[in-house]
Amino acid sequence: MAGVSSAPELPQARHESREQFAAIAHLRWRIFVNSLRTLRGRLEAVSWIFIGLLFAGMGIGGTFGLATAAWFLTSQHKVEWLALILWGVLLYWQLFPVMATAFTESFDSTNFLRFPIRYRSYFFIRMAYGALDPTTLIGCLWLVGIAAGVGIADPGLFPWAVLLIATFGAFNLLVARVIFAWIERWLARRKSREILGVVFLLFIVGVQFIGPLMGRYGNHRGRHSRSVIPGVAATLLPAEKFTPPGLVGASLGAASNGNPGIALGSWAIECGYAAILLWLLDLRLRAQFRGENLSEGVAPRAPAAAREKTAVREGLALPGFSAPVAAVFEKELRYLSRSGPMLFNLAMPLVILAIFLLGPVNSARRGNAAVHNAAFSGYAFPLALAYALLILSNLTYNCFGTEGGGVQFYFVAPVRFRQILLGKNLVHGLLLAFEACLLWVVVCFVLHPPSLGITLATLAGALFASLVNFTAGDLLSLYMPKKFDYAVFGRQRASGVTAFAALGAQIAIVGICAVTFALTSYYGRLWLATPILLAFAAAAFVAYRIVLNRIDGIAISRREALITELCRAQ
């Protein structure tokens, strides 16, 4: 096997690397320019301009805010407390790209390995791709703000702050790259991919419990929590000093108190963390560079005598629906059952409810009358169902994303697209119905049965929301499809346009339902919410039928774009 670091003629190699970087930059530029040739590409560019403005606002606003906070803490001689701010930056930097994958880089730089590229160049490219991520740019901007805040409050501390915060920035950049590189390696195998999918979603959901749990245990006036919280804090706080944000705070504190030994020691540990991450990343990238093959194969054919005779089970029958609708329905269920992230949607209601139970119930215990009323008058059910609806919209708005090359089959088979989409919508509707039932039962047992008026109005609202989502989702699935790859982690999932449209639709739906609930409740006629929302549902149904009746024509007119997008290699 060829070595990975052979570079006999350095000047020539450097020149070659520069040429390669220039070629890659040019390639990315041309891909962007060429994407503008299509309407879809132009719409994507417009959506990215909006996303860019959003991120710019977040970045600049955050920079000023964090600079002010850093200035305040430094001028109050509490520079160690900067660790808290840095924890916020770290969590944002590492968690946001995982949860908001629509805004992350979608290009696979391992493609460049087919070229005679040196390992150092490959490493640099992987790092550079990460550094151009909006999250990284914002994170860097915030760190600049923090350093500036410290420098304004204490100019003498500024050089040391710059060094520490730059090290902290490098640490964050490396953490993000290491996580992505290693998780991609695990995602390459189906079993580990499915396990990791569930673990990953449990983690995301776990993060959402922090608020409610803090509410329950952080401010609880009970005797138990009074004894638990300080104990936990006392155990965790010394350990926190050895975390990267804690080390920066400790080092700055030591430097401001004239204790250079501790300051240097803390910085050295920070550098040690970065070095370990660098080593882990190097390990992964070298394996990629050497050409590891993570594909899974099927074991060789067993001897004939040992083989079992094939027994093929008959397909699912769906009373009242044609065979193609039933076939698509069954296929969608199988896909759901084999995808960790998708499967998790089924378990989501309990998680949602747990979040709601921990939040409102504890707020109520603390005497927060508004939340208490909301929870106990039955609003937990509509709120939880609205959240479930939001999660399910991921499936509805890009429903061909997982098909890949299989989408061609729909165009060569003697079926109508309305049958295909009906089958898909039925599965999504079934999921929502299942979640609604589960939520209602758990709300009844744990809180209080929601009133009949709220239950019926919620179901009418869910029906209205589902029909709007199916109508908009079916159209966007055809107009803005985006290939969904199970083996890729943290890259773009839906198109920017779809992400915006889906978000807009959810805001509109929840807005209409909330206004209906609020007005009917205000006038003491909550029962009116059900017929009003049913009227909206009827209008949505008419729109759904119109779209479904025309969907074949739309699919035919969009077939080339759909096949091109979903059949492409990446």
Place this chain on the structure above:
Amino acid sequence: MDVPAISTEHLSRQFGSLVAVDDMNLRVTAGQFFGFLGPNGAGKSTTIKMLTGLLAPSSGRMEILGLDLTNNPVEVKRQIGVVPEGMALFGRLTGAEYLNFVGRMYGLGRDTAAKRTAELLEFMQLADQPKALIADYSHGMQKKLAMAAAVIHGPKILFLDEPFEGVDAIASGTLKAMLHGMIARGATIFLTSHVLEIVERLCSHVAIIYRGKLVAQGSLEELRAGVQAQGTQAGPDAAAAPGEKLTLEEIFLRIVGGTRAAEQELSWLG
């Protein structure tokens, strides 16, 4: 007069200013093993995509078994089987689940779909891994599965886009056996391939497309005779020697006027 299995009239397809298929008049008689040849970019895949409903023509008519494809797409699709370029597989299903799904999409009853699925898996030697997902299949296994899916409903016409590409000799033998069986039972097969030896061995009739235009069409003997006649008219140097039987590759190269790589000079190549 017999209804042709496939016929096109003035079929054209443009992509912007590029004319991929230009005024094509193609006729394939039922029961033929038909090879559709052409150099890269000649318009083979565009034609097969149009004939199978994956791509709309810019102009012209297409009839499959006497049915207008544009006006009766669903009826036509019921009669044909297709193995498109990308194979159109659903990677997250097992082979049995996929075939079952395809069978039902083609309107087979649940029991029939299940029975044919089992038979096809056995025939294609894919039955020993019932729990493996298609995504984990080798390329050859995927090709065999795609072929099985294309025939599960017993199509009268089978369209195959490069069916033997990336397939080993054993799998290739299985596929060829199945295709010969279909022809023997009266089906029509329309295939594109770059491997001219395979086409020569399998196909009774051939059409050649070049720069979007249909430049030759007929049985192998007709094409051979035509090329030899042209060679005779052009002079003794261009004519085949008496008694010499031109191969399909030679016929193809003479018709499209291609140059062999060996004849080109790339002096910088090692």
